[in-house]
Amino acid sequence: MIGRxxxxxxxxxxxxxxxxxxxETWGEATFRVRGRIFAMGAPEGSLVSVKASxxxxxxxxxxxxxxxxxSAYTGRFxxxxVRLSRLRPPLAEKLVKNAWERTAPRRLVRKPGAERPGRRTAGR
Known part of the structure; x- marks a missing residue:
């Protein structure tokens, strides 16, 4: 069985x-591309949220x-x-990639082998 x-x-x-x-924003880790959030969640929590259509x-x-x-508040967008304990890695990867692609500037999404991987920064 594939792990969760x-x-x-x-x-x-x-x-x-x-x-x-x-x-870190609102007490949670937010993941951003060029300042725009594409995913978020609390490290000790069981739920994360991702941007989707x-x-x-x-x-x-x-x-x-x-x-x-x-999602509460942002679901209308x-x-x-996502309940992490029920999510398998291949689907998690697809959800994150889709969320990033929906959020990143078009030029960055189209760029082959786009730029460098992300990094962690201090909270505001």
Missing amino acids: VKFAEFRRLCLDQPEAEEL LDDQAGLVAMDPKTFAV GWVS
């Missing part, structure tokens, strides 16, 4: 995206409502809450 995703793995997936950085959000929630839910 822990927050440390989710963080690594986020920071592996080109020009991604981590910044409204169609993807609806499909994920319908597919597995025990794993996915419409397509954000999805």
Whole structure:
């Protein structure tokens, strides 16, 4: 059986995206590309949120409502809450990559082998 995703793995997936950085905001780790948030969650928590389209959000929630839910406050923009303990690594990677691509500037998304991996920065 494939293992489930822990927050440390989710963080690594986020920071592996080109020009991604981590910044603590609202008491949670937020993952950003050029200042725009594409994912977030608390290291000690069981849920993370990722940016998605409204169609993807609806499909994920319908597919597995025990794993996915419409995010509070940001759900109307397509954000999805994800229960890490039920998430497998291949899907986690796809969700993070999709969230990054929806958030990053088009020129950066189109760039082959885009830039450098992300980094962790101090909170504001």
